[in-house]
Amino acid sequence: EDQLVESGGGLVQAGGSLRLSCTASGFLFYDYGIGWFRQAPGKEREGVSFLSTSDGATFYADSVKGRFTMSMHPNKDTVYLQMTNLKPEDTAVYYCAAGPELSVTPLDDYAMDHWGKGTLVTVSS
Numbered sequence: 001e002d003q004l005v006e007s008g009g010g011l012v013q014a015g016g017s018l019r020l021s022c023t024a025s026g027f028l029f030y031d032y033g034i035g036w037f038r039q040a041p042g043k044e045r046e047g048v049s050f051l052s053t054s055d056g057a058t059f060y061a062d063s064v065k066g067r068f069t070m071s072m073h074p075n076k077d078t079v080y081l082q083m084t085n086l087k088p089e090d091t092a093v094y095y096c097a098a099g100p101e102l103s104v105t106p107l108d109d110y111a112m113d114h115w116g117k118g119t120l121v122t123v124s125s
Contacts, residue, residue, distance in 0.1 A: 004116035006096050012123055
């Protein structure tokens with residue numbers, strides 16, 4: 001069964017850093033668009049970052065530009081989200097998602113057909 005599993009969430013003080021990981025099981029990230037999404041309590045899910053596995057292009061939400069960096073392991077089975085200078089408003093459950101690269105749109109959850117269960121990031125002030 002194809003799965004995505006996130007890890008690396010936790011509690012951190014404002015200004016701190018965390019690295020999230022998303023590992024694929026049962027498939028590899030060839031020709032996929034990979035996204036990180038987050039959902040804060042009482043808010044809608046939003047796209048945070050996106051990576052194109054075909055050319056490595058990355059896209060970021062304005063709210064995280066310059067602070068978050070998305071990358072992929074050369075084995076194409078794991079993607080990372082390095083988060084720095086974290087702010088309390090970054091507190092959310094973070095989800096990894098993947099979809100066929102020709103069908104997905106950066107930062108949009110439409111056509112993402114693989115989802116992880118999420119990892120909680122809490123940033124204290």
